[in-house]
Amino acid sequence: MDCEKARELMLEFVEGTLSPRQAEEVKAHVESCPECMRELEDQSSRTRALQALGRVRAPDQWEEISRAIDEPGARVRPGGWKGWIRRWWPALVVLAIVAAAVVIFTQL
Amino acid sequence: MKDRTDEDLVKHFVGTGAREAFGELYYRYKDKVFNTAYRIVGDYERARDVSHDVFLKVHTDAGGFRFKSSFSSWIYRITVNRSLDESRRARRRKGDVSMDAMAGELSSRRRADRPEDAALDHESQSELLAALERLSPKLKAVIVLRYFEGLSYEQIAEVIEHPVGTVKSRLRRAHRKLAALLERRGYDVARGVRNGLRKGKGTDA
Numbered sequence: 001m002d003c004e005k006a007r008e009l010m011l012e013f014v015e016g017t018l019s020p021r022q023a024e025e026v027k028a029h030v031e032s033c034p035e036c037m038r039e040l041e042d043q044s045s046r047t048r049a050l051q052a053l054g055r056v057r058a059p060d061q062w063e064e065i066s067r068a069i070d071e072p073g074a075r076v077r078p079g080g081w082k083g084w085i086r087r088w089w090p091a092l093v094v095l096a097i098v099a100a101a102v103v104i105f106t107q108l
Numbered sequence: 109m110k111d112r113t114d115e116d117l118v119k120h121f122v123g124t125g126a127r128e129a130f131g132e133l134y135y136r137y138k139d140k141v142f143n144t145a146y147r148i149v150g151d152y153e154r155a156r157d158v159s160h161d162v163f164l165k166v167h168t169d170a171g172g173f174r175f176k177s178s179f180s181s182w183i184y185r186i187t188v189n190r191s192l193d194e195s196r197r198a199r200r201r202k203g204d205v206s207m208d209a210m211a212g213e214l215s216s217r218r219r220a221d222r223p224e225d226a227a228l229d230h231e232s233q234s235e236l237l238a239a240l241e242r243l244s245p246k247l248k249a250v251i252v253l254r255y256f257e258g259l260s261y262e263q264i265a266e267v268i269e270h271p272v273g274t275v276k277s278r279l280r281r282a283h284r285k286l287a288a289l290l291e292r293r294g295y296d297v298a299r300g301v302r303n304g305l306r307k308g309k310g311t312d313a
Contacts, residue, residue: 011280017261046286049236050255058142059156062134065163066127 001029006036014044114179122171133179134163140257141187147252148191149198150241158194162187181266184257188249188267195245239289247282250275 006029012018013026030036109117109132121129141162146155165186173182240248253259253267265272 008280011283012276042287043283046283046290047255049232050251053233053236053256055139055143055256056146056152058139058159061138061156061160061163062131065134065160065167066131068160068164069127069130069167 001025003029003033003036006030006033007039010036010040010043011047014040014047115175118170118173118175118179122173130167133166137180137183138163141183143256144184144187144252145191145194147240147256148188148245148248149194151198154194154198155191158187158190162190165190177266181263184253184259184267185269188253192245192249235290235293235295236286239286239293239295242289243282243285247278247285250278251282251286254279 006026009018009022009026013023016023018026030040109128112120112129112132114133114136117129117133120126121133138159142155142159145158145162146152149155149158162183166183173179177185240251243251249268250264253264254261259267261272261275264275268275
């Protein structure tokens with residue numbers, strides 16, 4: 001394995017998502033290449049630091065969300081054909097009127 | 109309610125309009141949604157707005173949820189998309205949001221209780237967060253989903269609707285950028301992690 005390939009796989013090596021065979025190949029390369037070893041140490045430190053940042057405590061917004069849901073226009077929108085018809089009914093009505101007008105006009 | 113799956117709760121809530129089913133979903137996901145938004149938009153108040161909008165959208169669109177992906181991926185997808193929109197909007201509004209976002213981060217961090225941060229010292233946190241802030245929102249999103257939310261590459265792929273290969277290449281790019289940014293700031297991450305771990309051990313003793 002060359003440096004380019006080893007560096008491409010380094011993230012997954014650090015995160016433990018490589019196959020055992022690939023991990024062995026990366027390990028063998030890194031042990032014989034001081035530059036890649038340094039790169040691996042950096043990658044590993046950075047990953048651990050990111051994982052250590054942790055989470056913030058989320059505010060409880062249930063009351064405000066619950067109030068917003070109760071406002072008109074915030075009802076559950078049905079999916080499937082019912083939802084489609086509910087969204088597009090004005091356009092369908094216009095289309096039906098135009099179609100009816102065309103039929104009547106052509107028969108005159 | 110507590111022992112029901114997310115999908116059962118969605119079906120129950122869509123079928124009957126039961127507020128308690130939606131409430132259960134809210135409390136299951138509020139931390140995940142807020143944290144994802146907070147890390148992408150970089151500001152506590154804007155993350156609150158994003159979080160609010162996400163749950164309203166889930167409430168409104170749940171009827172159209174076809175169960176092709178997990179509920180978890182769906183709500184993360186809505187959160188990431190809404191957060192990316194918010195980042196774009198903020199950038200347009202302010203020209204350059206980075207200084208603002210960093211100020212927001214500092215004030216938010218004073219307000220937020222962060223017991224989990226003991227593994228990193230304060231300097232390391234600040235340096236890393238400042239570097240994260242400089243990433244593009246798309247790169248930030250994969251970092252957040254991977255390291256803050258602990259999603260697998262496959263789950264991230266489902267959330268962002270791109271192949272696993274794209275997830276890995278974005279993560280690699282994000283790491284390369286972070287490395288360059290931290291180096292430019294003259295910060296040694298390895299030392300920060302060592303200090304943090306020493307401090308953590310000292311606190312435990």
